[in-house]
Amino acid sequence: MAAVFPIKPVWDQPGSSRIPFWAYTDEALYKRELERLFYHGHWCYVGLEAEIPNPGDYKRSVIGERSVILTRAADGSINVVENVCAHRGMQFCRERHGNKTEFVCPYHQWTYTLTGDLQGVPFRRGVKQDGKVNGGMPKEFNTADHGLTKLKVASRGGVVFASFDHDIESLEDFLGPDMTAYFDRLFNGRKLTILGYNRQRIPGNWKLMQENIKDPYHPGLLHTWFVTYGLWRADNKSELKMDAQYRHAAMISTRSQQAATSEVTAGVTSFKSGMEINDKRLLDIVPEPWWNGPTAVMMTVFPSVIFQQQVNSVSTRHIQPDGHGSFDFVWTHFGFEDDTPEMTERRLIQANLFGPAGFVSADDGEVIELSQMGFEQKPNHRTLAELGGYGVENTDHMVTETLIRGMYNYWRKVMEI
Amino acid sequence: MNKLDFDTWLALNQLYAEYAAAVDSNDWDKWIALFVEDCDYRVQPRENHERGLPLSTLALLSGGMLRDRAYGIKETLFHDPYYQRHVTGAPLVEKVEDGVIVAQANYAVFRTKLSQETTVFNVGRYLDRIRITPDGLRFAQRHCIYDSEMIPNSLIYPI
Numbered sequence: 180m181a182a183v184f185p186i187k188p189v190w191d192q193p194g195s196s197r198i199p200f201w202a203y204t205d206e207a208l209y210k211r212e213l214e215r216l217f218y219h220g221h222w223c224y225v226g227l228e229a230e231i232p233n234p235g236d237y238k239r240s241v242i243g244e245r246s247v248i249l250t251r252a253a254d255g256s257i258n259v260v261e262n263v264c265a266h267r268g269m270q271f272c273r274e275r276h277g278n279k280t281e282f283v284c285p286y287h288q289w290t291y292t293l294t295g296d297l298q299g300v301p302f303r304r305g306v307k308q309d310g311k312v313n314g315g316m317p318k319e320f321n322t323a324d325h326g327l328t329k330l331k332v333a334s335r336g337g338v339v340f341a342s343f344d345h346d347i348e349s350l351e352d353f354l355g356p357d358m359t360a361y362f363d364r365l366f367n368g369r370k371l372t373i374l375g376y377n378r379q380r381i382p383g384n385w386k387l388m389q390e391n392i393k394d395p396y397h398p399g400l401l402h403t404w405f406v407t408y409g410l411w412r413a414d415n416k417s418e419l420k421m422d423a424q425y426r427h428a429a430m431i432s433t434r435s436q437q438a439a440t441s442e443v444t445a446g447v448t449s450f451k452s453g454m455e456i457n458d459k460r461l462l463d464i465v466p467e468p469w470w471n472g473p474t475a476v477m478m479t480v481f482p483s484v485i486f487q488q489q490v491n492s493v494s495t496r497h498i499q500p501d502g503h504g505s506f507d508f509v510w511t512h513f514g515f516e517d518d519t520p521e522m523t524e525r526r527l528i529q530a531n532l533f534g535p536a537g538f539v540s541a542d543d544g545e546v547i548e549l550s551q552m553g554f555e556q557k558p559n560h561r562t563l564a565e566l567g568g569y570g571v572e573n574t575d576h577m578v579t580e581t582l583i584r585g586m587y588n589y590w591r592k593v594m595e596i
Numbered sequence: 597m598n599k600l601d602f603d604t605w606l607a608l609n610q611l612y613a614e615y616a617a618a619v620d621s622n623d624w625d626k627w628i629a630l631f632v633e634d635c636d637y638r639v640q641p642r643e644n645h646e647r648g649l650p651l652s653t654l655a656l657l658s659g660g661m662l663r664d665r666a667y668g669i670k671e672t673l674f675h676d677p678y679y680q681r682h683v684t685g686a687p688l689v690e691k692v693e694d695g696v697i698v699a700q701a702n703y704a705v706f707r708t709k710l711s712q713e714t715t716v717f718n719v720g721r722y723l724d725r726i727r728i729t730p731d732g733l734r735f736a737q738r739h740c741i742y743d744s745e746m747i748p749n750s751l752i753y754p755i
Contacts, residue, residue, distance in 0.1 A: 373649060374650055375643075375644035376643055376644060377653055377747075378641065378747065379747040379748075380747070380749065403672035404672060454672075456664055457664050458658050458664055460661075461661065527651060527652070527655060528655065530652070530655070535747040535749070535751050536653045536747075536752070542673060542675065542750075544750045545674060545749065545750055546674070
């Protein structure tokens with residue numbers, strides 16, 4: 180019998196369809212994920228331009244476990260700097276958002292511009308007393324060498340990404356042409372309006388959230404609302420698409436107006452044929468011109484964010500890992516500048532389906548927590564993601580776990596596992 | 597009138613106690629019965645409330661939506677089983693106008709999962725508008741504005 184806790188984890192399965200439990204439980208591996216996925220080679224989500232509309236506006240955000248600040252400088256430029264003082268390392272920005280002309284670390288009042296340049300160091304040239312100068316920084320101390328860590332920034336359609344890695348490819352190359360096209364469908368240049376936030380802490384490995392939105396198998400089974408009202412059902416017209424490296428994906432689906440066929444509901448205990456909504460506003464779906472057909476496009480941009488369009492509800496979902504077994508999941512719901520008051524109200528009411536209390540999303544957090552509990556119990560075991568076979572390919576249906584296999588195909592390469 | 601007579605004060609306290617008892621005992625019919633039909637029930641992060649952002653974690657804007665939520669809890673939402681326990685502070689009555697009591701109260705909700713210790717689940721204050729009806733006091737509005745920065749995974753039952 181194999182040890183329950185392998186001393187040296189080895190991926191002993193072919194391909195990427197059987198994922199070892201230790202991929203979710205090993206702390207050293209998690210640190211390597213932070214290093215290789217969040218801090219190198221990947222664009223990570225930090226926020227929306229609409230959150231910092233005016234010069235001086237800032238928003239505290241996070242990449243992996245590193246606190247960063249998204250700012251709009253006096254010249255209108257968008258910047259992302261690390262929230263760690265160059266002097267004594269203090270995480271100086273504690274407010275979540277605000278407007279400032281400069282950042283001041285309270286400890287010794289080192290001051291920085293909103294682009295991260297060090298401006299002032301108290302007592303830099305010493306303090307005069309009895310005709311002599313006491314102390315001060317060494318002569319060769321140069322403020323230009325001691326700014327905040329500045330990140331590379333890419334903004335597209337009002338969405339801001341950043342990277343600690345200044346050698347990273349362009350955002351468009353990172354996304355690839357297919358994913359860029361779906362990104363542009365949602366963020367097509369219209370100004371966004373922020374409707375508000377939801378924050379939840381999910382006690383599971385962060386990858387499980389990516390996998391949840393790369394898994395079209397579960398929505399028509401776990402989520403009664405989806406299956407019963409045809410929002411997400413195995414017989415919906417749908418496509419699954421990935422970038423060339425299989426790290427990002429889009430699940431594209433068009434709501435079925437027809438009654439469910441028996442194959443997709445027979446024996447599915449979550450299907451409630453007699454279920455009627457009392458207040459129809461919960462599903463008052465009005466197609467919008469920019470949809471160009473699909474009623475839902477769920478997009479995973481690896482590793483940090485999910486872009487949601489589910490009928491009239493649109494949001495970004497930011498994955499903020501905290502250790503191997505927990506992550507914070509921050510939802511930013513938005514609308515568009517040309518929304519009528521009725522459309523805004525519709526988006527807000529449909530938000531009842533999503534978020535930590537949502538009719539269809541609350542269960543996702545629950546199954547992630549319980550999966551993590553299973554993994555911790557016996558790290559030597561593995562999951563099985565073999566619906567639709569063993570390979571990785573785009574499909575024109577959703578009866579497959581190809582996107583999860585794609586993600587682990589990529590993960591194994593980058594992680595050298 | 598800007599002051600409650602003693603009987604109305606007692607009724608208001610009784611309403612708060614009945615509300616806590618209903619949501620702690622999973623008596624969703626009782627919970628719904630404590631609202632008027634054209635009600636406005638929200639669970640909203642303090643952040644959104646104070647910044648004037650309209651999004652709520654839950655926004656149930658009619659008796660029908662309350663019933664839809666109750667059905668969801670009973671029939672459609674999968675979740676790890678848990679008990680909840682409310683502790684509600686004394687009502688702070690702000691004003692009484694046109695048959696409506698405007699009041700608020702602090703609350704704390706504890707969660708107990710099976711085989712686990714009890715934890716603080718959600719803390720905040722209720723912002724209420726309570727209508728004086730022939731059938732007694734009923735909530736026209738209950739906004740649960742919560743301080744808790746993170747929802748511990750998911751929120752299934754009403755606060």
